[in-house]
Amino acid sequence: MYDVIVVGARCAGSPLAMLLARKGYRVVVLDRASFPRDTVSTHYVQPSGLARLRRWGLLDRLTATGCPPVTEALWWFGETSVRGFAPPHGDIAMALAPRRTVLDALLVDAAREAGAEIRESCTVRSLVRDDDGRVTGVRCQEQGGAEHTLSAPIVIGADGRDSLVARETGAEKYNSRPPLTVVYYTYWRGLRPERRHRNEVFLEGDKQIGVIPTHDDAYLIQAARPHDFFGEYRSDIERHYLKAIEEAAPALASELADGAERVERFRGSASLENFYRKPYGPGWALVGDAGYHKDPLTGQGISDAWRDAELLADAVHEVRSGHTDWDTAMAGYERLRNAASELIYEFTCEAASFEFDPMTRQLVRVLAENRDEADRFFGVIAGTVPAEEFFAPDNLLSMLARLPAEALAEITGTEGTR
Ligand SMILES: Cc1cc2nc3c(=O)[nH]c(=O)nc-3n(C[C@H](O)[C@H](O)[C@H](O)COP(=O)(O)OP(=O)(O)OC[C@H]3O[C@@H](n4cnc5c(N)ncnc54)[C@H](O)[C@@H]3O)c2cc1C
Numbered sequence: 001m002y003d004v005i006v007v008g009a010r011c012a013g014s015p016l017a018m019l020l021a022r023k024g025y026r027v028v029v030l031d032r033a034s035f036p037r038d039t040v041s042t043h044y045v046q047p048s049g050l051a052r053l054r055r056w057g058l059l060d061r062l063t064a065t066g067c068p069p070v071t072e073a074l075w076w077f078g079e080t081s082v083r084g085f086a087p088p089h090g091d092i093a094m095a096l097a098p099r100r101t102v103l104d105a106l107l108v109d110a111a112r113e114a115g116a117e118i119r120e121s122c123t124v125r126s127l128v129r130d131d132d133g134r135v136t137g138v139r140c141q142e143q144g145g146a147e148h149t150l151s152a153p154i155v156i157g158a159d160g161r162d163s164l165v166a167r168e169t170g171a172e173k174y175n176s177r178p179p180l181t182v183v184y185y186t187y188w189r190g191l192r193p194e195r196r197h198r199n200e201v202f203l204e205g206d207k208q209i210g211v212i213p214t215h216d217d218a219y220l221i222q223a224a225r226p227h228d229f230f231g232e233y234r235s236d237i238e239r240h241y242l243k244a245i246e247e248a249a250p251a252l253a254s255e256l257a258d259g260a261e262r263v264e265r266f267r268g269s270a271s272l273e274n275f276y277r278k279p280y281g282p283g284w285a286l287v288g289d290a291g292y293h294k295d296p297l298t299g300q301g302i303s304d305a306w307r308d309a310e311l312l313a314d315a316v317h318e319v320r321s322g323h324t325d326w327d328t329a330m331a332g333y334e335r336l337r338n339a340a341s342e343l344i345y346e347f348t349c350e351a352a353s354f355e356f357d358p359m360t361r362q363l364v365r366v367l368a369e370n371r372d373e374a375d376r377f378f379g380v381i382a383g384t385v386p387a388e389e390f391f392a393p394d395n396l397l398s399m400l401a402r403l404p405a406e407a408l409a410e411i412t413g414t415e416g417t418r
Pocket of ligand 1: 030041044045046122161298300
């Protein structure tokens with residue numbers, strides 16, 4: 001008998017298992033994949049995420065893999081460029097974009113070292129319940145083996161956005177938006193050296209291009225388009241990918257044409273619905289994408305999974321150590337998760353709709369001319385500046401007050417008087 005069964009061993013499942021095992025619980029993690037194994041995901045990890053890795057004692061291990069630190073952000077909103085970088089989180093003044101083959105394997109190893117049992121190539125087929133409907137275990141199947149039952153008083157779905165645990169428990173979705181984008185990406189070598197520590201993003205009309213440096217002197221370059229474009233994009237991925245780069249980032253397109261080399265196949269996804277799920281019920285809980293999924297455009301998923309793994313581990317500990325009951329602890333977990341994410345969720349959905357409202361467009365002008373404000377904007381995305389502070393009406397108004405009257409008139413729809 002285990003204390004906790006975790007379904008899924010990537011960004012949410014392995015850290016959760018590690019944290020629970022470190023608190024002395026008997027944890028088993030089941031994943032149908034075996035590691036190292038890639039997954040469809042770009043992999044920009046925010047400074048707030050790296051701060052958690054540092055706290056868990058894993059950051060040095062990750063930096064030792066040779067992943068280049070990202071220390072500058074350069075975002076283009078059409079012709080307007082915003083340059084800066086998030087204020088540091090403690091002494092962490094960088095982001096990293098490690099390959100998922102490296103990152104996920106490191107997390108699995110850390111969970112195993114902490115004492116969690118990891119069963120790879122093990123697929124969970126269904127949940128097991130008692131007569132009252134409370135989840136008490138899983139039916140699972142190791143590669144080539146027979147289906148069997150594992151039991152525990154708590155089963156946690158860290159099994160991604162199409163979570164079986166969520167499906168079988170009927171976990172309610174809320175604040176959901178349909179998929180807004182389709183994104184394809186691949187890896188390149190031979191780009192200019194000044195890109196080695198820079199995250200560059202081009203937002204032009206209905207195209208978003210992102211460039212991030214990663215392991216082995218390679219750069220991940222993604223091209224996102226509105227979800228409606230999915231059918232056409234998929235019909236000729238390479239052509240549409242290069243065309244989007246050419247239209248949104250012509251200098252980058254020339255660089256790719258002049259001697260850069262594409263070193264991997266294209267990967268991508270259009271299954272990018274935005275939603276929260278109620279993350280708990282009798283005997284079960286959800287963490288990571290299973291409980292909260294959003295468009296990847298602002299690169300939040302990995303860092304969010306780590307934050308929520310920590311929140312959930314604390315909540316489970318509260319219950320198992322007898323300090324509080326399940327519903328109270330889990331309601332607290334849901335509340336903290338939502339409070340930490342709701343504003344950046346809204347911003348992500350706005351960015352992923354490719355339609356910035358007039359106020360956001362004018363704010364971009366302020367950011368372009370004020371390095372301090374630009375840093376604070378990047379800090380919101382990086383999780384080092386509280387979103388509620390940056391998006392507070394007083395703060396927005398004081399930034400907008402720097403604009404000339406004509407620009408303010410564009411927001412309010414009145415004519416300028418100055
Ligand atoms: C195109 C794209 C780009 C992205 N870019 C970024 C980015 O730059 N930065 C960022 O922070 N985030 C990004 N994300 C989001 C990020 O990938 C996710 O938020 C993150 O992987 C969530 O981790 P997770 O552990 O919750 O789920 P997953 O990574 O989906 O892991 C779930 C695991 O559960 C296992 N599993 C599922 N069902 C079963 C079952 N029945 N039995 C056994 N095992 C099962 C799977 O094998 C898998 O290993 C991106 C996502 C996409 C799609």
